[in-house]
Amino acid sequence: MGREFRCCQRWPFGVNYKEEDCTVIETLLEQQRADRVAAIPILIIDDEPSILEGLQEFLEDEGYDVHLARNGSEGLKIFDEVRPDLVLTDLRMPGISGMEVIQQIKAANPQAVVIVITGYGSLDAALAAIRLSVFDFISKPIDLDHLKETLENACHGLSARHNFQQELEAQREQLALARLCLNGYQDKMAEVESLALAGQHLAGILHNLISPLSYIMGQAQMLRMLYPGVDRLEKIENQAVRMEKIISTILAKLKHSQSRGTELLQLNEILKEEVLFLEAYPFFKHEVSTCLDLAPDLPEFEGIAADFSQLFGNLLRNAVEALQGQPLRQLSITSRHKEYEICISVHDSGTGILEHLHERIFQPFYSTKTSKEGITGRSGTGLGLYSCRQLVLQYGGYIEVMSQLGQGTSFIVHFPRTCKKPS
Numbered sequence: 001m002g003r004e005f006r007c008c009q010r011w012p013f014g015v016n017y018k019e020e021d022c023t024v025i026e027t028l029l030e031q032q033r034a035d036r037v038a039a040i041p042i043l044i045i046d047d048e049p050s051i052l053e054g055l056q057e058f059l060e061d062e063g064y065d066v067h068l069a070r071n072g073s074e075g076l077k078i079f080d081e082v083r084p085d086l087v088l089t090d091l092r093m094p095g096i097s098g099m100e101v102i103q104q105i106k107a108a109n110p111q112a113v114v115i116v117i118t119g120y121g122s123l124d125a126a127l128a129a130i131r132l133s134v135f136d137f138i139s140k141p142i143d144l145d146h147l148k149e150t151l152e153n154a155c156h157g158l159s160a161r162h163n164f165q166q167e168l169e170a171q172r173e174q175l176a177l178a179r180l181c182l183n184g185y186q187d188k189m190a191e192v193e194s195l196a197l198a199g200q201h202l203a204g205i206l207h208n209l210i211s212p213l214s215y216i217m218g219q220a221q222m223l224r225m226l227y228p229g230v231d232r233l234e235k236i237e238n239q240a241v242r243m244e245k246i247i248s249t250i251l252a253k254l255k256h257s258q259s260r261g262t263e264l265l266q267l268n269e270i271l272k273e274e275v276l277f278l279e280a281y282p283f284f285k286h287e288v289s290t291c292l293d294l295a296p297d298l299p300e301f302e303g304i305a306a307d308f309s310q311l312f313g314n315l316l317r318n319a320v321e322a323l324q325g326q327p328l329r330q331l332s333i334t335s336r337h338k339e340y341e342i343c344i345s346v347h348d349s350g351t352g353i354l355e356h357l358h359e360r361i362f363q364p365f366y367s368t369k370t371s372k373e374g375i376t377g378r379s380g381t382g383l384g385l386y387s388c389r390q391l392v393l394q395y396g397g398y399i400e401v402m403s404q405l406g407q408g409t410s411f412i413v414h415f416p417r418t419c420k421k422p423s
Contacts, residue, residue: 039063039064039065040063040064040065040085040086040155041064041065041067041082041083041084041085041086042059042064042065042066042067042084042086042087042088042151043067043068043069043075043078043079043082043084043086043087043088043089044056044059044066044067044068044069044087044088044089045069045070045071045072045074045075045087045088045089045090045093045098045101046069046070046088046089046090046093046117047070047071047090047093047094048090049070051090051117051140051142052068052070054142055088055142055147056068058144058147059151062148062151064086064151065084067082067084071093071094071095071096072089072093072095072096072097072098072100072101073095073096075087075089075101076096076101076104076105079105079108080108083109084112085109085111085112085113085158086112086113086115086151086154086155086158087105087112087113087114087115088115088117088138089101089102089114089115089116089117090116090117090118091116091118092118098116098118102114102116102134106133110133111161113135113154113157113158114133114134114135115134115135115136115137115138115150115151115154116134116136116137116138117137117138117139117140117142118137118138118139118140135150135154135157136150136153136154138150181364213240213243213244213247214244216236216240217237217240217241217244220233220236220237220240221237224237245276246276246279246280261304262302262303262304263302263303263304263305264300264301264302265300265301265302265303265305265308266298266300267298267301267308267335267342267344268294268295268298268335270305270308270309270312271292271294271312271333271335271344272292272294273309274309274312274313274316275290275292275316275333277313278316278317278320281320283320283324284320287323287329288320288323288329288330288331289329289330289331290330290331290332290333291330291331291332291333292333292334293332293333293334293335294333294334294335295335295336295337297337298335298336298337298342299337299342299417301342301415303395307391307394307395310387310388310391311388311391311392311413312344312346314384314385314387314388315346315388315411315413316331316333316346317384318384318385318411319331319346319347319348319350319409319411320348322348322350322351322408322409323348323349323350326349326350326351328349329349330348330349331346331347331348331349332345332346332347332348333345333346333347334347337417339417340416340417341397341414341415341416341417342414342415342416342417343412343413343414343415344412344413344415345410345411345412345413346410346411347408347409347410347411348408348409349408350408350409351405351406351408352403352404352405352406352407352408352409353401353403353405353409354405355403358401358403361385361401362385362386362388362389362399363386364386388411388413392413392414392415395415395416396415396416397413397414397415397416398413398414399411399412399413399414400412400414
């Protein structure tokens with residue numbers, strides 16, 4: 001005599017199989033259970049032991065983590081402990097009814113999928129269950145194919161909802177980041193407006209200094225003619241000429257910053273102006289050795305002067321700040337041109353940049369110098385290199401970084417000989 005075996009794939013309850021068949025089937029099912037990695041938790045609430053037993057075997061073989069409850073109170077307790085997303089519940093049970101169970105489950109987790117299994121038909125009960133957003137109804141005796149299809153549909157819905165929630169959470173994170181960036185930009189815009197106002201005052205002050213400086217230069221020249229043997233008069237005149245050049249450079253930079261018209265530019269001259277502008281900082285003037293190796297026949301480049309002043313200024317300031325605290329403080333600036341492109345290189349003898357940061361340093365608000373002040377007395381904002389890349393891209397070029405620890409860093413800007421005008 002063979003023992004009774006309730007198989008759970010597609011066979012109905014209560015079918016008898018030979019013992020040798022049972023052994024083969026049990027072995028296969030055990031292998032399937034071992035192969036499953038993550039079982040989906042499901043709670044079954046029913047007061048009929050045979051239903052619980054049969055559904056447990058069937059659903060475990062389908063890959064579910066099955067939890068059983070013989071009444072509503074026990075089901076609610078298990079639900080609080082396990083928090084399953086799938087619940088199968090009868091409507092008519094002793095004690096707490098199935099409708100009350102559904103109400104409390106939905107109150108605890110509105111996203112839980114509830115499937116009603118019932119042995120009697122009642123339009124009022126069905127309507128009440130629908131109002132509680134049950135997923136589907138399964139009638140007794142249970143059609144396992146129908147149950148399997150219903151559960152698969154429920155799992156697909158849960159998976160889609162989970163993916164949607166993940167995407168929603170990712171969008172929320174992006175929105176939070178965008179808000180932080182916006183706040184940062186607003187702070188920077190307020191700072192820029194303040195600097196623009198200060199620049200206007202500075203332009204007026206420098207313009208007013210030209211007249212007394214011209215007088216000093218004229219008097220120094222006259223005194224040199226009257227007293228040619230006095231060496232200090234020549235030094236006074238040279239320093240006055242130098243002051244005039246610095247003032248002219250600053251005024252030109254301020255003028256460029258206000259002009260957005262395109263023109264043919266001498267990139268070498270803009271580089272020289274930015275280097276001279278840096279001499280206002282004592283660290284650069286007295287402690288940094290600067291080498292300019294500029295191609296004398298560098299072709300003119302059509303663009304907006306303010307863009308290139310900002311580009312070269314950012315690269316030079318970064319390079320100088322990388323030299324602070326270094327035993328060797330050398331800054332090299334080169335310009336070259338080939339048949340199809342113009343290359344500008346800024347190299348410093350600083351500590352270098354780790355390779356995995358080469359791309360990250362061009363991201364907005366990322367800075368490697370937030371813990372210390374730069375040559376201007378302010379810490380890094382993380383927008384300098386980002387704005388440099390954006391400016392270069394506007395002209396159809398690209399910027400690359402070459403750096404090794406202990407060997408310094410080079411930023412090389414490549415522009416096409418036939419430039420792409422910025423939009």
